[in-house]
Amino acid sequence: MKKTAFITGASSGIGKATAIALAKEGFQLVLCGRRETKLTELQEFLKHTPTHQLLFDVRDKEEVKKAIQSLPEAFKEIDVLINNAGNAHGLDTFQDGNLDDWDAMIDINVKGLLYVSKEIIPAMLKREEGHIINIGSTAGKEVYPKGNVYCASKHAVDAINQGMRLDLNGTGVKVGAINPGLVETEFSKVRFKGDEDRANKVYQGYKALQAKDIAEIICFVVTRPYHVNIADLTVMCTAQASSTIVDKN
Ligand code: NDP
Ligand code: 8X3
Numbered sequence: 001m002k003k004t005a006f007i008t009g010a011s012s013g014i015g016k017a018t019a020i021a022l023a024k025e026g027f028q029l030v031l032c033g034r035r036e037t038k039l040t041e042l043q044e045f046l047k048h049t050p051t052h053q054l055l056f057d058v059r060d061k062e063e064v065k066k067a068i069q070s071l072p073e074a075f076k077e078i079d080v081l082i083n084n085a086g087n088a089h090g091l092d093t094f095q096d097g098n099l100d101d102w103d104a105m106i107d108i109n110v111k112g113l114l115y116v117s118k119e120i121i122p123a124m125l126k127r128e129e130g131h132i133i134n135i136g137s138t139a140g141k142e143v144y145p146k147g148n149v150y151c152a153s154k155h156a157v158d159a160i161n162q163g164m165r166l167d168l169n170g171t172g173v174k175v176g177a178i179n180p181g182l183v184e185t186e187f188s189k190v191r192f193k194g195d196e197d198r199a200n201k202v203y204q205g206y207k208a209l210q211a212k213d214i215a216e217i218i219c220f221v222v223t224r225p226y227h228v229n230i231a232d233l234t235v236m237c238t239a240q241a242s243s244t245i246v247d248k249n
Contacts, residue, residue, distance in 0.1 A: 007030065017214065069119075125173065181234075207239060
């Protein structure tokens with residue numbers, strides 16, 4: 001029987017690339033996001049893989065619950081949960097920060113991850129197996145100027161990842177985080193509210209990580225033998241040494 005991976009934020013970037021990579025690895029997939037067209041396109045692309053689409057906003061705990069409870073029998077047994085949905089909203093000094101941006105980052109990156117995990121973990125506990133991968137960030141390991149609340153949200157993911165691993169120890173469920181540095185996705189377009197020129201500049205003058213690079217690492221992580229847990233992995237492109245030091249030409 002195929003293993004099932006549940007991917008939040010599968011409609012673009014790292015989540016989408018992970019869906020494609022895991023399909024090649026023989027997984028069947030629950031693809032989550034808010035943009036139906038993008039998820040349907042992905043399902044069409046993955047037409048040889050069993051997939052199920054779940055449309056919900058991770059911020060809404062009732063929607064999260066309803067969506068996960070609506071899974072058809074064939075997709076209910078989740079082997080791998082990839083907590084990937086998330087974004088930065090804005091890049092401002094703390095004093096200029098926008099409260100709606102702050103709400104979005106805390107509600108999506110932190111509370112959304114909690115709601116999804118809380119709904120999926122009980123069935124993993126019953127089966128005494130499962131694997132949770134939390135997508136953190138280098139922004140969860142260090143704080144950079146104007147990163148304030150996004151960095152706080154990713155530091156929270158780092159803490160939640162550790163907390164989950166401690167509390168789920170001995171239950172059969174393994175937990176680990178992957179913390180990417182700069183990855184060329186829709187991330188900066190969202191951060192800069194659709195300003196494509198500003199978004200593109202983030203990735204100019206060096207070779208940033210691509211979503212596929214992270215997807216391949218996720219594939220490696222989920223295909224290790226049961227006794228091997230990659231607990232916390234930071235990945236940067238070669239040009240990046242820290243959040244603020246990037247060798248651009
Ligand atoms: P993208 O913007 O390409 O993808 C973000 C995904 O999250 C989309 O599929 C989006 O789906 C989903 N999402 C956003 N908000 C919500 C919401 N409220 N409810 C449900 N789904 C939501 O960015 P990335 O692929 O780069 O980002 C994926 C993860 O990787 C994020 O957690 C991000 O913080 C992290 N990361 C990214 C890095 C980068 O440089 N790109 C580096 C380090 C970490 P939809 O809009 O359809 O809802
Ligand atoms: C995304 C990477 O450096 O833009 O988490 O915060 S960064």
